[in-house]
Amino acid sequence: MTAGRGPAPSGRGQATRARLLDAAAQLVGEVGWGAVSTRLVAERAGVNAGLVHYHFSSVADLVREAVMRTAREAVFQLVDVLSRATDVRAGVDTLFGFLRPYTGTDPASLLMMEGFLAATREETLRAEFAALIEEVRQRLADWLAACGHPDPVASAGVFAALIDGLLLHRAVLPDLDLEAYQRTVTRMLSAGVPEEGGRDE
Structure with a gap:
């Protein structure tokens, strides 16, 4: 993460910083990574433009932090x-229920797409996304192992890629049959899982 200039913000300064991050995150999805500017962020946040560079060393640093904060939260x-699902079927149901609001064209989905694209050009952002993906894979693998999956590590990688792929596909295929995908993913992840850990469809 990029540190802002000067001492760590507190009180009103923290609130201003949060507003700037929120504004930048909204704008990335609306106008694209490269079009976010100091003026646009300040106007959206309702603050003086000088505060952007008081809290962040550059607009690029602000945008990078905004994107990674949103990505981590999601x-x-x-x-x-x-991780609270006790078997594979319940977990897949949870996943698809969570993904339904992400249409591929909503602000959060567009922000993630812009972030991934920018990560192919920016080394710092690429490293942060890579670390996030690895952490997600590990946590998914831990959950699959707890469900009794015979190959949790590789399956977790496929599962994580599936989430990203569905978001990308929904951006251009809004009528994607999520129910069909959900049934298929349930069968795939349930294969070889003992009855007490996951149930075959």
Whole structure:
């Protein structure tokens, strides 16, 4: 993460910083990564433009932190809920229920897509996304192992990629049959799982 200039913000400064991050996250999905500017962020946040550079060393650093904050919040909310599922079927049901609001064209989905694209060009962002993906894979693998899955590590990687892929596909295929995908994923992840850990469809 990028540190802001000066001492750590407190009180009103923390609130202003949060507003700037929220504004940047909204704008990435609306206008694209490269079009976010100091002026746009300040206007959206309702603050003086000088505060953008008081709290962040550059607009690029602000946008990177905003994207990673949003990405972490979304994926760990999913993983935390998923980890409470006691079997594979319940977990897949949880996953698809969580994904339904993410249409591929909503602000959060667009932000994630912009972030992944920017990560192919920015080394710091790429490293942060890579670390996040690895952590998500590990937590998914832990959950699958607890469900009795015979190959939790590789399956967790496929499961994580599936989540990203569905978001990308829904952006161009809005009528994607999520129910059909859900049944297929349940069968795939339930294969070889003992009855007490997961149930075959």
